[in-house]
Amino acid sequence: MPKIVNHKEMREGILMVCFELFARRGYEAVSVKEIAKAANVSTGTLYHYFKNKQAIFHALAEMAVDLDINDAKESISGLSNNRDRLEAYVSFVKSREEFMIAEMLLITDFYRQKDVLDNSELIAKIGQKMKTQIAGFINSDNPALIDFSLSFFMGLIMQRMVFGHETSFDKVSEMYINLVELYLENDES
Amino acid sequence: MPKIVNHKEMREGILMVCFELFARRGYEAVSVKEIAKAANVSTGTLYHYFKNKQAIFHALAEMAVDLDINDAKESISGLSNNRDRLEAYVSFVKSREEFMIAEMLLITDFYRQKDVLDNSELIAKIGQKMKTQIAGFINSDNPALIDFSLSFFMGLIMQRMVFGHETSFDKVSEMYINLVELYLENDES
């Protein structure tokens, strides 16, 4: 009789652990043994749930795509004013800064493996997801504005990550809000 | 007298090779043997010029800091108009996109090693350098605007790197130029 285990839960548990490890130290720098130890299982068990190390990374990216973004949506329901929406998004990003830094780090690793991992499709999906999210917040489907906003937020996260809190999240974001608000007003008219 | 070689040149030659390799594949993924082969020397020689692999990486970052940024300055000399300056910067960035993508990738690796490599100071210098460059182009010392611009460009590079040419460099940049020009006009008055 096989032990009763929730296969899906086990996989997710392992992936959560890997998210942390891969983000902080990088895919290559993290050994399978480390993952096993951090996940409180043996390496054998790890290979029972994933074909190999690459597969773990791939699954991690898939999880990132599937992750619900609805938690963001609540905060904007009922905000009709542009500035309010923008401010809501900024504080949403700010509250998840650490998580986003990790995502950013993972994305570079993921990008570097695109040859060996055949994950361009997945990467594209992640991009789409990000854009959809932003579009909802700024309430505009102007592609240039959406890409511009995505650039800004990705860059802000990068800047905060690398150069630390020397860069004021609030002041830079305010600049963004002011500029975009101004643009949206002109655009509507 | 030993074989006559220019020690500094040799080091720089190796570092140039490493810039490429580390950016494309990541610090951890690149083996010392690969570096040696790419630089056309033996591993022994590599260790003659650098204490260890980490030292190569550190030296690479130091080189990045010391690299002259004057090549950028010529393109703006004589441009007094805000829009012209912004456009000059955009095309400067565009012409060096590939290089900047590499820099961006290296920075994440470098950031991940900050504990073991004791390079926070170096990182700070790189940030300062970037900001100084931007300040010169947009002809403003408004810190928020500078950080905002840095965020935007870092993010643009990231976006182009990860999601590819799907993101139109020109259209997004135009949005940036329009917004900032508008802001600068209001600011001056």
Next chain:
Amino acid sequence: MPKIVNHKEMREGILMVCFELFARRGYEAVSVKEIAKAANVSTGTLYHYFKNKQAIFHALAEMAVDLDINDAKESISGLSNNRDRLEAYVSFVKSREEFMIAEMLLITDFYRQKDVLDNSELIAKIGQKMKTQIAGFINSDNPALIDFSLSFFMGLIMQRMVFGHETSFDKVSEMYINLVELYLENDES
């Protein structure tokens, strides 16, 4: 459950192999690959059982300390006469000459590593063990006599090792026996 192996036995098996190798060729001259080959395992397995090469050496010394010395005791039980005891010890040493030469060689290696290996305590224990053994044989607790005897036997082993069978084990030992017997007689009276 993993492959069933007796961890302790495996370690001891490896150590036996190392005793031979280290003694004959010296700690530094023996490579990990050689040890692996001699022990019929892979290098990976070696590192599964020991943290590193130094740890193997340390464990070897620990084993030497724990090794039972009771095999020596039987040969003296019932010998009340001084000369008989001394002769019993001499023939005990002679029968184990090869082993003792190996021990002697290992001790010098071990001594040389005392800074890096933090094994002064272990060395002291080995010394204590040797003295206890001799004390039992010569049936005396005179420290000077015990140290003197230890010196003699260590030196005899060294001399035989370096200069070979040119040095007559028997004749030199007889001299020792005569001298000590004489001393013990005077001492008792």
Next chain:
Amino acid sequence: MPKIVNHKEMREGILMVCFELFARRGYEAVSVKEIAKAANVSTGTLYHYFKNKQAIFHALAEMAVDLDINDAKESISGLSNNRDRLEAYVSFVKSREEFMIAEMLLITDFYRQKDVLDNSELIAKIGQKMKTQIAGFINSDNPALIDFSLSFFMGLIMQRMVFGHETSFDKVSEMYINLVELYLENDES
């Protein structure tokens, strides 16, 4: 025109440095670069004076054989009494303890290389030299007594080396003197 260098002096200078290094750390553990640095020359120069690392070691042993032992002889000239001679030898050994420990360590290394270095003849010479020295001191040509004494002193040096000053040089030596004096008296009569 070649620089005027005293070839022999240079070789001896290097060997003195190696005596120290090899004794303390062992032949295998000392690298050629270390020797060069300690001798204040380049590795190239080292190889100008010696064919290779083994040759250095071999030359070191040759030097050990040639070293004058006359410095010992002065201290016994005029001592006709047995006890006085023995005491003179003991204090001679004591005053050179550190040097002898080094010699002892080197001998084990040297012994281990006898297959590759073809130095059995040299080893035999060293042994002869030691015995001649002792014979002079104890003023006897009884081979057993000489070998016995050599064993004792080699062992004493070993014991002091490994187990440290816990072993009293003086007390153990006194035991030796008493025993041998007793023997010599009986022998003469």
Next chain:
DNA sequence: GATGAATGAGCTTTCATTCAT
């Protein structure tokens, strides 16, 4: 399902030695 013992290729680094200068 789960374990961790076992593997050997490949890692970073050091080594003795050579040789152009």
Next chain:
DNA sequence: AATGAATGAAAGCTCATTCAT
């Protein structure tokens, strides 16, 4: 004579992966 740059084999060690239990 003297240097130290250059070499590549081999060192100690880690790795992702497999498999007997």
